[in-house]
Amino acid sequence: MNVFHTVEQVAERLGLHPKTVLRFIREGRLRATRVGKSYRIIASDLDAFAGVDTSAAKHSVRVTSILEVGDLDLDRAQTIATFLSTAIMSTQARPNPIQLTTAFDDAARLLKVVIIGTPADTAQLLQLTQIQLENLR
Numbered sequence: 856m857n858v859f860h861t862v863e864q865v866a867e868r869l870g871l872h873p874k875t876v877l878r879f880i881r882e883g884r885l886r887a888t889r890v891g892k893s894y895r896i897i898a899s900d901l902d903a904f905a906g907v908d909t910s911a912a913k914h915s916v917r918v919t920s921i922l923e924v925g926d927l928d929l930d931r932a933q934t935i936a937t938f939l940s941t942a943i944m945s946t947q948a949r950p951n952p953i954q955l956t957t958a959f960d961d962a963a964r965l966l967k968v969v970i971i972g973t974p975a976d977t978a979q980l981l982q983l984t985q986i987q988l989e990n991l992r
Contacts, residue, residue, distance in 0.1 A: 858979040922968040932959040932966040
């Protein structure tokens with residue numbers, strides 16, 4: 856089960872053309888995070904857009920994840936930190952937004968990222984981070 860969807864998956868689920876989904880994203884009607892040249896849509900954002908009532912499934916569960924990315928120079932560390940900050944902007948309007956802290960140790964060439972959020976949002980952000988790291992290599 857994916858916690859995020861591609862534009863094509865969203866279009867299929869809603870019975871729309873992918874270009875219509877892209878238009879909704881550009882207009883700000885559907886929240887999405889850009890990864891390279893494509894977008895990813897968090898499942899909860901899709902549910903909210905589609906009018907699915909998920910209030911019964913809401914829990915106050917939050918997780919803390921610590922991610923360490925080694926063998927980085929300052930430029931790559933800043934690229935990753937900026938990407939993560941941008942990725943969580945779409946979640947800030949939620950009742951329990953993701954909290955993100957990054958720190959770079961130049962001597963150790965290590966970026967440390969602390970993520971606090973719901974399990975689904977945290978998992979989605981970690982998956983997006985993995986995609987971003989693969990694109991940087």
